[in-house]
Amino acid sequence: MLRVRIFLAFALLLNILSFNLTAQNGKKETSLKADQLVKEALVNFRESNFEKSLIISRVALNAATAAKNNTLISRSYNIIAANYNELSEVDKAIFFYKKSLIYANRTDNDSIKYNLYNNLGNMYCFEKKQFDIGIYYYKKSIAYGLKINDLSQVYFTNVNIAWAYFDVGKFKEGYPYLKFVSNNTEKYSDKSTEIIANMLNGMYLNYKNENDAANAYFLNAIAAGKTSDERSDLSYAHLEYSKFLMKIKKYKEAYENLSLYNKITEELYNQQKLKKASIAGFNLELDEYKRQIDKIENEKISQYQSLKKSRIIVILFVLISLILLFLIITLIKNIRFKKKHNLELLKAKEIAEEASLLKTQFISTISHELRTPLYGVVGITNMLLEEHKELSRSQHLSSLKFSARYLLSLVNDILQINKIEENKVVLENLTFNISDEIMMIKNSLSFLSQKNNNKINIYIDPYIPEYLIGDKLRLAQILMNLVSNALKFTKNGEVEVKVDLLKTEGKNHFLAFLIKDNGIGIATVDQNKIFEKFVQVGRKDEDYQGTGLGLSIVKRLLGLFGSTITLESDLGQGTSFSFIIPFEHDPEKTKKIIAEIEVDLTSNEVHKILIVEDNRINQLVTKKIIEKNNYICKVVDDGFGALEILEKETFDLILMDINMPLMNGFETSKRIRLQDIKTPIVALTAFDKDEITDEAISSGINDIIIKPFEPVKLFKIISYLIEEAKNAG
Structure with a gap:
């Protein structure tokens, strides 16, 4: 406005x-x-x-x-x-x-x-x-x-301050600024400020119930506005005059001035x-x-x-030192040179680290700003599809949902590559079934395979144990990237996913993975390029989507596993990728891991959840998800609202947004804990988890979940924390 x-x-x-x-x-x-x-x-x-x-x-x-x-x-x-x-x-x-x-x-x-x-x-x-x-x-x-020493500009700002006070009804506080304006009108006023100054005097006299004088000032403001180029100021003069006329019950004139305000506004802002x-x-x-x-x-x-130039200098320094080893004067010069060079290297290192930090902060900020609206888009799209079954075949809604998830995938890819480069990725030990994981990948890519009329064939070596221990999420990411690439660049063909048990050493089982297609293939000259960031060879914009980050992420993730990827391909002959990863097989350890992550979601007990979120769309989405699981849910707009409602009501769990105006989620959580409230708090945020974990823990937050999220994951965390709080009590 x-x-x-x-x-x-x-x-x-x-x-x-x-x-x-x-x-x-x-x-x-x-x-x-x-x-x-x-x-x-x-x-x-x-x-x-x-x-x-x-x-x-x-x-x-x-x-x-x-x-x-x-x-x-x-x-x-x-x-x-x-x-x-x-x-x-x-x-x-x-x-x-x-x-x-x-x-x-x-x-x-x-x-x-x-x-x-x-x-x-x-x-x-x-x-x-x-x-x-x-x-x-x-x-x-x-x-x-x-x-x-420009009192004309001081005059302008005093006009703004007076208007600001009057806008919130603080006429006594604003009057000294209006008085300054009135006393200096002849010196510093022009057509635009003449309109506003008259309007403000009218507003103040209206407040003082001096109606005749107020009416005169408003008419002066409108008269000045009609001869001025500042049409927006004239519109506000009409608006404030209409309010005054309503107060003194001149309804017809009030309506006419309000209509003039609307007309000018529409003309200005087509x-x-x-x-x-x-x-x-x-x-x-x-x-x-x-x-x-x-x-x-x-x-x-x-x-x-x-740094490259510095290495050359070091080499030259060593050679000169050997040649002039017995000359004292040269030795002294070399020592001085070395000290100076070390200072340059230290300075270069500091600048490089600062640049890397700036890049990380920039990527973090952008990812947060993108994830927040994406949470609303994905959530509302899912709500429409669930509440209006007749829209399930809508091409527009399907396109909207696909576009949002594609953009979310892009954000996650950029964050993933940045984490790997910053050495912030640590492999986890989770128990999993290799057949289940690959079938899940196949099902999730069924749309892509149908789109290009492809068939996915899977072979799993029967000698592979039922349960393995390792980072199944990173493995799934590797396979998802490779299989989706194969499906994109293959039409009316087949994609083969094969896993063989190569060898066993103690508890480690070495699995050999092969992802093969009969698609367009990759020219020999391009095969060294495809693992670089933002590279797609042989790409046509109308045929393929993607950022060129997928294979770069695959190569780096395999490096974390201590593995490398092998490529065999030729134009028109298809492509095959292969790699080997060792996974642990330990039945006792598997049982322990499964026992730690099992959560009972079958309870009929109704829990009361407080949502602290400033974004209205995200409030709606989160509330719908919570209430769909038969929970009672209340929403407040900010941290102060949360503190106020917690003084009156008790909740089983609090979902806390982090990036809020006035008081952020960390500070709100600290104040809640200072009031000796033990209610579990889950940070529901678009920030990356690794960035805020330390501050979240120190603020008294129990867990973190990143938006957008899978509802099942949220309810697992909610059920676990509520049950843990009951046992602790």
């Missing part, structure tokens, strides 16, 4: 006029181009052409980044945020305003800092309704206005413009993610080249 935008465009224009181009050498031309694009994007923004403004801002940001010009980068992000602000994409607007502030703080441009703090004050006061945070940003804005601008904004966000990834990869390449 529209809210306070006083002097946003004007302040942006001031930044343009105050900006002194300082680019040097080859970057000067790029900076000039970026500066011109920023101006063009601003013009389109002021004309409410948000689609074109976002597209041009995107190009401007790329040019500013290439020129490494922090001022231009900040201004580009500022305009992007302003567009999202007008499109009611509140969280995105705040994100890009803060990005702009990061780069602004790297410059001496206090004018743009003033502008950004003012905009953030608008967002938090009028959009997020977090009044205290908004006032904090406004006061920071005033501080920068005083620093640059739905087709918003739709196109949203598409442009999505492309801009993708550029932002790509820019971060490219930055990380370039830094890694740079560090690798630096």
Whole structure:
């Protein structure tokens, strides 16, 4: 929705006029181009052409980044945020305003800092309704206005603060700011602020029940608005005047002013413009993610080249040391050189580690932001299919569900490859039946096999023991990737999955796996490439899907098992992959593992569950899943709501979201434990489990489950924790 935008465009224009181009050498031309694009994007923004403004801002940001010009980068992000602000994409607007502030703080441009703090004050006061945070940003804005000795900007922010207080009914607190505005109107006001100042005086006098004076101010505001280009300010004058007229029971005039407000708003924000601008904004966000990834990869390449040069220097150093071993002066020089070189290596190592950490944090953030909406998409799709059986054959719903799961698979693949590279994957010991696991994979890929008219043939050596011990999840991931690849690149053919018992050494049984197809095959020249990340050889976009991560993950997972993969293939002759993995066979250990993981889900007892979740869609999905299992369920929006309801009611278990405003899930859990509440808490989050385990444990959280999740897994954890809590009591 529209809210306070006083002097946003004007302040942006001031930044343009105050900006002194300082680019040097080859970057000067790029900076000039970026500066011109920023101006063009601003013009389109002021004309409410948000689609074109976002597209041009995107190009401007790329040019500013290439020129490494922090001022231009900040201004580009500022305009992007302003567009999202007008499109009611509140969280995105705040994100890009803060990005702009990061780069602004790297410059001496206090004018743009003033502008950004003012905009953030608008967002938090009028959009997020977090009044205290908004006032904090406004006061920071005033501080920068005083620093640059520009009382006109201080005047503008006082207008915003007065409006913010009046908007929440705090007329006494807002009056001093309105008084400052009224006393300085002749010095600093223009057409736009004349509208707002008159409107605010009308609102205050309405509060004081001085109706005649209030009416006069409202009429002055509307009269000024009709001669001004700031149509949105005129619309708000009509809106506030309609509220006043309703109060004094002039209903016809109130209705007319409200109609004028709606008419102006519709003219300013045509739905087709918003739709196109949203598409442009999505492309801009993708550029932002790509820019971060490219930055990380370039830094890694740079560090690798630096380390490679360092090795050459070390070799030369050794040779010179041998030749000049008996010369004291050369020995002293070599010692000094070595010390300097070690410092360079240490610095390079620190930079490389910092780049790796940045990459991990970036991937974690992106995965969380994608998993959260995917949880809602998958959950609501499943609800529609379950509650409306007539939609089970709907091609649209099936496509939606497939697309969501495909995107989730992509996120998981990227996280998996990152974990392996960071050495964070540890193999687990689980008991499993090899036949059951392969049949499950076959069934899950039945849709893909039918799509290409393929047949899956399975052979399991009968001498393989019924139960083995090892990491069945990683094995299933390896087989799933290989079999799905075989099905994708084979049409009207067969895919063979064969497992033989190769040998036995003590309790270890070495299994030889073969996945073979008669599909298109892989050329010899390409066979060394396919295990690299993001590579698909012989791919046609209309035929195959995928990221090219599958075989890279397979190779790395097999490395964890201490195994390697062998490839045999030729064009038109099909492809076969083979590898060997040892698994333990120990009947006594198997019985113990099975006993530890068995959970009774047959209980008829009704449990009471509290859901703490700020996302309304995720609330709906989780509540439906819980109540479907005949549990009683209550939902609160945040941590404060959870603490309040726990003072009045008792629950068997709490499902706690982690990433919440005001107070996150960790802090909420700590406060619950400080109140001596023993109720089990399960973190229901989109964060990766390995990232939050330590903090979750220290906060008093009992277990973690990642969204989206299988309902059976959730209910196993719930049943186990509730039963454990009863036994402990």
